[in-house]
Amino acid sequence: MDNELIVIDNAVVSYREDIALRGVSLKVSKGEFVGIIGPNGAGKTTLLTVVNGLGKLLEGKVRVLGHYLTPGNGHSLRKRVGYVPQVQNIDPRMPICVREVVMIGRYGILGLFRRPGKSDYEIVDEALELVGMSHLTQRPIGHLSGGELQRVSIARALAQQPELLLLDEPTASLDWKAQSDILELVKMIHNTRSLTTLFVTHDLSCLPVTCDRVVLMKEGIIWGEGSPGELLTDDNLSRLYDMPVSVVQSRREKAVPVHQ
Amino acid sequence: MDFSIFGYQFMQNAILSAFLGGIACATIGVFVVLMHMPFIGVCMSHAAFAGALLGLWLGFNPLVGAFGLSLLSAAIIGPLADRGELSPETSIGVIFSLMLGLAFLFMGLMPGTKSGALELLWGSILTNTRSDIMLLGIVAVVVVALVFLFFKEIQATIFNRDTALAVGIPAALFLYGILFLTGATITASLRSIGGLLIFSLILNPAAAAYQLTYNMKKMFLLSAAFGVLSGWVGLLFSYLFNAPSGATIVVTSSVIFLIAAIFSPKRKVKGWRSQPLQEEQP
Numbered sequence: 337m338d339n340e341l342i343v344i345d346n347a348v349v350s351y352r353e354d355i356a357l358r359g360v361s362l363k364v365s366k367g368e369f370v371g372i373i374g375p376n377g378a379g380k381t382t383l384l385t386v387v388n389g390l391g392k393l394l395e396g397k398v399r400v401l402g403h404y405l406t407p408g409n410g411h412s413l414r415k416r417v418g419y420v421p422q423v424q425n426i427d428p429r430m431p432i433c434v435r436e437v438v439m440i441g442r443y444g445i446l447g448l449f450r451r452p453g454k455s456d457y458e459i460v461d462e463a464l465e466l467v468g469m470s471h472l473t474q475r476p477i478g479h480l481s482g483g484e485l486q487r488v489s490i491a492r493a494l495a496q497q498p499e500l501l502l503l504d505e506p507t508a509s510l511d512w513k514a515q516s517d518i519l520e521l522v523k524m525i526h527n528t529r530s531l532t533t534l535f536v537t538h539d540l541s542c543l544p545v546t547c548d549r550v551v552l553m554k555e556g557i558i559w560g561e562g563s564p565g566e567l568l569t570d571d572n573l574s575r576l577y578d579m580p581v582s583v584v585q586s587r588r589e590k591a592v593p594v595h596q
Numbered sequence: 597m598d599f600s601i602f603g604y605q606f607m608q609n610a611i612l613s614a615f616l617g618g619i620a621c622a623t624i625g626v627f628v629v630l631m632h633m634p635f636i637g638v639c640m641s642h643a644a645f646a647g648a649l650l651g652l653w654l655g656f657n658p659l660v661g662a663f664g665l666s667l668l669s670a671a672i673i674g675p676l677a678d679r680g681e682l683s684p685e686t687s688i689g690v691i692f693s694l695m696l697g698l699a700f701l702f703m704g705l706m707p708g709t710k711s712g713a714l715e716l717l718w719g720s721i722l723t724n725t726r727s728d729i730m731l732l733g734i735v736a737v738v739v740v741a742l743v744f745l746f747f748k749e750i751q752a753t754i755f756n757r758d759t760a761l762a763v764g765i766p767a768a769l770f771l772y773g774i775l776f777l778t779g780a781t782i783t784a785s786l787r788s789i790g791g792l793l794i795f796s797l798i799l800n801p802a803a804a805a806y807q808l809t810y811n812m813k814k815m816f817l818l819s820a821a822f823g824v825l826s827g828w829v830g831l832l833f834s835y836l837f838n839a840p841s842g843a844t845i846v847v848t849s850s851v852i853f854l855i856a857a858i859f860s861p862k863r864k865v866k867g868w869r870s871q872p873l874q875e876e877q878p
Contacts (some may be wrong), residue, residue: 431815443760
């Protein structure tokens with residue numbers, strides 16, 4: 337049984353006309369919770385797109401869930417990977433309700449010509465229950481707040497019954513209560529399902545302390561990797577974010593730790 | 597009132613054409629409205645128009661030319677919009693202006709009278725032949741069948757292309773499919789409704805349905821119903837007031853939209869008087 341779900345070997349990846357990843361290597365084992373942090377433009381999102389079979393690989397090898405990344409064949413991989421993006425802009429009048437949006441998570445797995453059956457509705461309702469959105473299942477999606485939208489996004493990813501969960505700045509642009517709620521939720525999901533999880537953020541206070549491992553990224557390379565305690569020193573962070581150590585210290589003191 | 601007119605073959609053809617064209621155009625309209633690409637309708641109808649003129653000029657079947665150019669524009673707009681290099685509206689605008697230019701070019705180069713060309717611009721549902729109806733029928737059946745068969749993929753793609761892609765749906769394929777379907781529908785309706793007027797028959801019924809429901813299935817059904825209603829009521833007014841049928845159909849569809857907008861529940865605050873405005877503080 338292969339225990340390494342993600343093996344990225346010296347990947348060079350382009351994003352539009354730029355090189356977003358310059359020779360990145362990373363291995364993630366089954367059940368791990370990996371936090372990826374770094375400033376904006378570090379290549380964190382590109383790393384996730386590579387894992388999700390969407391990146392443009394110029395060099396190196398990427399294997400995810402036994403799939404080798406080649407252009408245009410990622411659809412079967414993506415059915416097995418749950419992806420939660422940043423809060424999306426949604427047309428407030430879009431004629432689709434919360435339950436239907438979560439059901440979209442089942443659509444890829446169902447495949448063409450098959451309609452959702454009873455078991456699919458059970459999976460969807462269970463996911464909605466888990467993220468605490470059972471009371472709003474019939475609400476039009478455009479009527480939700482940012483925090484509620486992220487819960488629905490997470491429920492949709494869970495409805496895929498994924499083997500891998502990718503979260504791309506899921507708490508960006510949320511208020512601090514909603515941020516901490518989403519972090520609690522992600523932590524709870526990881527703990528109850530031991531789902532392999534990659535969590536990307538630029539904001540240190542939004543990194544769940546449940547992380548088994550932290551990956552620091554900057555300018556398209558992996559800059560450091562290790563346990564959160566060892567790696568997240570004021571010194572490292574000051575170099576990662578190009579800020580004086582004193583500023584980092586004062587910011588970290590002010591930041592309210594979300595999980596302690 | 598004398599309704600014996602409805603016994604005539606040409607009127608029956610027109611009623612059937614309005615039914616089939618209304619369903620096809622209004623269904624396409626739901627895509628157009630929900631994907632925020634309203635001008636795809638104008639763009640495609642001008643592409644079809646230019647293609648038909650090319651056929652008239654060079655002496656081959658205008659319908660073939662119309663299909664060719666509208667499908668070609670779909671094939672260009674799709675990748676342009678999909679890769680995100682340009683916003684969809686910009687790529688549609690670029691193709692639209694090209695098609696308009698080509699239409700003028702072909703019209704200028706065409707020898708003889710231009711009456712055939714103008715007829716395509718205004719449409720003439722009252723002179724529809726059996727073969728026109730066959731074509732409309734085929735397109736209407738294909739459009740409805742595809743929406744029915746691929747509803748969940750279409751729903752996901754319309755909701756959000758990135759989300760559809762992330763759950764393993766080939767979203768680009770469905771986007772291109774929707775664009776091709778739009779081109780085919782517009783081409784098939786060109787002769788009946790006319791290049792200029794078809795835009796409103798695509799947009800108005802769907803925009804009206806959009807005002808009234810938060811359910812995508814209902815939106816498809818309502819839109820189709822409004823499309824057919826626009827065609828039939830428009831035909832009736834055309835007969836009663838001896839007015840051009842294309843114009844009365846368009847005006848009717850606009851009135852339906854206006855009524856839907858006025859009665860839209862989406863603009864009203866639901867029952868706020870029945871609930872206390874402030875919850876008790878704990």
